[in-house]
Amino acid sequence: MKKQLKAGAIRWHGKWAWLAFAALIIWAASGLLHPLLSWTGPKLAKFFPPSAKASAQQINQIPVILAKQQIEQALLVKLMPTQQGMTLQITESADQPRRYFDLSSGEEMPNYDRQQAKWLASYYTGRPEQEVLSTELITAFNDDYPWVNRLLPVYQVKFVGDDGLRVFVYTETNAQAGISNHYKARVQSWFRALHTWNWLQQLEYARVVIIALMMLALLAMTVTGISMLVMLKRSKKAPWQNTAHHWLAYIVCLPLLFFSFSGLYHLLQYATGDNVRGMRMAKPLTWDNQGLLASPVAEHASQQLALNGVSLLRDDQGQLMYRLNLAKSRDNSAKKGGHHHHHGKHQEQATAPSRQAIYDGIVVSDPAVYISAENGKQMPFNDKALAIALAQQHLGLSADKLSEAKLITRFGMHYDFRNKRLPVWQLSYDTPEGDWVFVDPATGILVDRLNNQARFEGYSFSFLHKWNFLRPIMERTSRDIVMSVTLAVAMMFALFGVVIKLKRRKRRRRV
Structure with a gap:
């Protein structure tokens, strides 16, 4: 034998x-081309989206602007940092440019989504807006912006210069979705031709x-x-x-x-x-401006709370509510009972987060506050409850089957950097398919979904192909x-x- x-x-x-x-x-x-691009490809000047704060008076303009502009349906309604400060951003269609409204005047900022893209491109690359050559809305994946980037639609913002620098930005969340230049595009074309x-x-x-x-x-x-x-x-x-x-x-x-x-x-x-993976937008929100939506922070207006963001969402009973993303506790000392979640040594990343922060864990702000859009009263609701409700709305997954819910503050094997969103909630269900769902509570978007098939293949690819089993003993560059x-x-x-x-x-x- x-x-x-x-x-x-x-x-x-x-x-x-x-x-x-x-x-x-x-x-x-x-x-070998993959680590080569990681070491020699174009680099970002910043890795996290820009931030801004809005006062209670500004935030209370949300229902006023919606009524004034006669808007009664949208996919997403939220405040968004822009070059002009915090503004109201409204997404009426997943594949169309977003609309923006000035919080002071209540007037629309015409065609501002393209300007937002230029500003974000300048912010992420460190290059001045004056060097922007062109701005194009991309609604389908292509060789320069392949499907692994996941986010659509995005703007491709090109800069002047022999290097052909271009950055892809997703204005829905002010995310950087990709960066390229002539060199990277050429090497990536070799990689795709030989590797895939x-x-x-x-x-x-x-x-x-x-x-x-x-x-x-x-x-x-x-x-x-x-x-x-x-x-x-x-x-x-x-x-x-x-x-x-x-x-x-x-x-x-x-x-x-x-x-x-x-x-x-x-x-x-x-x-x-x-393939069950991929992002899903929340179902459209509808309201009747005859019964004006309540002010988000009417009870707290006199306290001048510092708020990082506000979005209009739907609870598990289908009722509209505002989600107030509070700034850190020291900015909201008037708010009793608030506390700040720290992640040990990463506390300092709140002010100047680096690329490594998205792998080590980001700082999470105070728990969000939920306000009824019907009566302006605070609701006994939280991000975990919202994530569970959204999973049921999107996929019909019953809360009775929920086995675990946890907050994800870093990119890793199951929730990687291509999703471009942190923090998110991970929900695990006892279903035959072994569903894991990742939900962004700030926007009500189902970011990703994994079942047993995708997860087991993910283990194989992460550990055996990308050698992530080395991560506990060495950082990414050493592994590469x-x-x-x-x-x-x-x-x-x-x-x-x-x-x-x-x-x-x-x-x-x-x-």
Whole structure:
């Protein structure tokens, strides 16, 4: 039996050699482009959205403006920081520009969404608005703004200059959705062509079958190679190329097993699995301006509360309410019972958050206050209750099936940076599909949804393909360096294998 296994491993290791070699070189070389872009691509000057505060008097203008402008339906109604200070932003359609209204005069700011995009682009890049070359509303994903960015519609704001800098901004939440330039676009096109074979996207079945065969070949080579390491003794008289190939195999055998298995799993999951992921806007809000909506902070107007934001939402009974996002406790000392959630060493990030803060955990402000839009009274409601209500509205998920609800303050394996929103609530349900739902309470948007299929594939891709198991012991840059060195060693290992195969073929021809 051992002889048969040994002979089989040697035979199949040789049969899969050329296809596996091609797969390894293609995907290892293109895989190196990912950390390369992370290190050398365009950088942002700021990583978190701009902030501003509004007084109670300004906030009380919300129902006045809605009545004055005869607006009785919208997807989202909220206050938004702009270049002019806090303004009222109204989203009437998910794929159309947002409308803005001055809180002092109550007048609309015509076509201001485009100006908001220019201001945000300048804010995130550090370049002056005078250098903006063009501003374009993007309503569909493309090569420069692929689907992994998730947010639509966005504005593409281009700047003058030889580098071709452009930034994508999502004015709904003032989020930066992507940044690119000529260099990054060129490298990304190489990555997509070599790593995902997007040039075959018009023949999707052919793309999946060919890539799957190459991944299977690499997986078979890795498994048979590990078998040979276990069963064969290394000859002391072997050529140096054989010796190098043998010792390098000990270094790369497990990484190659991880990469090939997780890559194949990722391919097949996205090709055959049900895609339940993606953002969902809240259902439209409706009201009757004949019965004017109550003022959001009528009871507290004299206290001059400092508020970071206000949005109009719907509770679990379908009643309209205002969500007041309070500033930090020291700004609202008049509010009794308020407290500030700290996250240890990250407290200082509230003033100048860095990119690392989105992975380490952000500071969370005081708990939001909910005010009835019917009578202006404070409601016994909170963000957790809102998230549960929204999950039921969006997906029909019953609160009886809820197993866990927790606040997410950092990006990680299940809720990654592509969602562009923090904090959010994660709701886990005891359903056959194993639903996990992520809800943004500030806007009432269902940001993402995971089921068992997507989550298990996520574990595989995060741990085996992106090596996030290293995160507890090293930061992102160190992890990327370790992965890059491993990929370089794997390509060297493959080249030694080819040299050995060619030498054997040459000897056979002589015989």
